[in-house]
Amino acid sequence: MSLLELHSHSLELAAAVVDTVLPEQLVLPTPCAGWSLRRLLEHEVGQHRGFAAAADGAGADLAHWRDVPVHGDPAGAFRHSAARLTAAFALAAATPRPAPLLLPEIRADEPFPFEQAVGFHLLDTLVHAWDVAVALGSPARLVAAVEDEPPLAGALLAVAGAVPATAADRAPGRAFAAVRAADGSAGPFGRALALLGRDPAWAVPVR
Template sequence: MSPLELHTRALELAAGVIGTVQPEQLVLPTPCSGWDLRRLLEHMVGQQRGFAAAARGAAPDPALFRDVPVHGDPAGAFRRSAEELTAAFTSASAGAAEPRLRLPEIRDGEPFRLRHAIGFQLLDTLVHTWDVAAALGVPAGTAAAVDRDEPLAAALLDAAGLVPAGPADRAPGRAFRERHEAADGAGPFDRALALLGRDPAWAPPAR
């Protein structure tokens, strides 16, 4: 199965979770420190638009990845940016030679093969979908859905293993925390979370 097909599966899973978000839930805390659900969804939409620009050959400009307001329609904003991203990845995949994308947030814009860039975006999509589900109090469903899909779970683990893990890469304020050991018997999704420094048992703080 191609990276693009797996990426499409990830987007479909994300759209299903985001489609359940109600406007009053946009203020909920998320596993992303300091971000409420609105900010997380705006980040996801911005990342999709940024990856789309990179697939079209844009220079590694952080402004292209900036958050995009979702207003009161997070599902619609996500769907539109997902369609833009899928179209850009599909077009980039159609050439005879595999293009290289430059991503400002990964190794200072070092060029990556298209398949690796799609893998990174797949990871971003799935992990942030779990973040959304965790904010809503239902993270187990997302993890289980990925674990049941062996090709998708393998792609997620591969991408998580490629994320830089040096001290500077996992410093405070960076996207991911230091790696830690997954619990005995952990499934693929929880192992990926461990590689990224996420806590599978995260729950919103008590009010």
């Protein structure tokens, strides 16, 4: 399975999680500090638009990377923007030598090779899908679906392992926290979460 196929599958797995979100659950907290479930989903839709714009050669424009309101239909907003991104990636990949992508939220002054950029978004998709699933109290199905497909789990773990882990890269306010020690029984998804500073045992605080 190609990286683009793995990426498309990651979006479908994530969309299946978002499909289960009820309007009253949009206020739930998530593992992303200070972000409600609504804010997280608006960020995800914004990232879909941003990566699609980058694939179209317009990634330098920060307007494309803004969070997008999901209103009362987060699943529809997610699936629509994901389909747009999938089409943009496919069109870019159809060229003999896909152009590198400008991803200003990661690095403003130099583009990334196309496949590396696709890998970044695959990671973002699956980790945020876990964020949504754990906020809803049901991450096990997503984790199992990824780990049942070794190429997908391997791609997730490989990209997570390549994320810079210096103190500056993992400072407060950055995308990922300091690397955690993975539980000895953790599978690929759990190890990827630990590499990114996520706590696999996170749960919505009981009030």
